[in-house]
Amino acid sequence: MSDKNNKIPFQEDNYTHNINRNNERKLDRRGFMKTLVGAAGVFAVSSLPWGAVAAKELMGLGDKEYPNKKIIDVKSIAIGDSTDFKFPGDHDDAILIRLSENKYVSYQNACTHLRCPVFWVKEEGEMICPCHHGKFDVNTGAPTAGPPRRPLPEIEVKVENGAVYAVRVKRYEV
Template identity: 75%
Template sequence: MDKNNKIPFDEDNYTHNINKNNERKLDRRGFMKTMVGAAGLFAVSTLPWGSIAATELMGLREKKYPKKEIIDVKKLNIGDAFEFAYPTDHDSALLIRLGENEYKAYQNACTHLRCPVFWEQSKSELVCPCHHGFFDVKTGSPTAGPPRRPLPEITIQVEAGKIVATGVKRYET
């Protein structure tokens, strides 16, 4: 009561500002139902992307690679290496001529920390100078150092006197 002996509100308590019919539109249970529904919707909406990623990572779908001419056979001597870009212009690769009709090509990034790999002709091996990793030139398998996976091999063939890249072999697990 105030100085005039009047009640300041129509009611005798201070709950006049609550609309009792709509007092609890969103209680704890309603809030949790909304959050679980939103999480479920998010999970279901990511399923298509997850299935695409799973098929790609598990190698269930075969990738298509463009054919790309690398170099003329006559320009590469036995024992020499040639650097080129494959499968895209941003992927460095290395072609090595091992014999008269024997060629090997690998992606030019160490499988340890992606440092460039170099052809050591005098030792007949591929070398990663960053952490002293060594790879067998015939298989791409690591022979020493920290790398544990082989270099990704690029499939090549000779067509009309030119060496052509045709694809990248998947890792065998």
């Protein structure tokens, strides 16, 4: 045999290939668990500031004011009719229903079950989600049938200068 064939094909101080080295790095089960718990602790502590920011934001949602948005002129909506509009943002669908001469109700019209659109059916006097046959009480937004368990978020409206305005989204209490 030649000396050439007995040469080790890698560096002798490379820990990956030299399993007989005395100072080999060891990671037994206990060391692995310590590392895992330490990493989880670091993650938990580092996420605390974000949790505090989220909690602060969620606590103030009920008091959040939006610029009043004109929905429709009073003379343009008959008693028993409805109109769709966007509030508070351009991607937030909502519905306004005129129940009597001076009573208007408004809700975000995404079903609280799976966010399907909710429609006002004047003949039946009900708000209906056609996806899973959910029904909502027009006076309260509370579910009356189907899979939805939570009421529709109500939008507070006011009548001023012959027009109906959206003021704020009321959050329901859990």
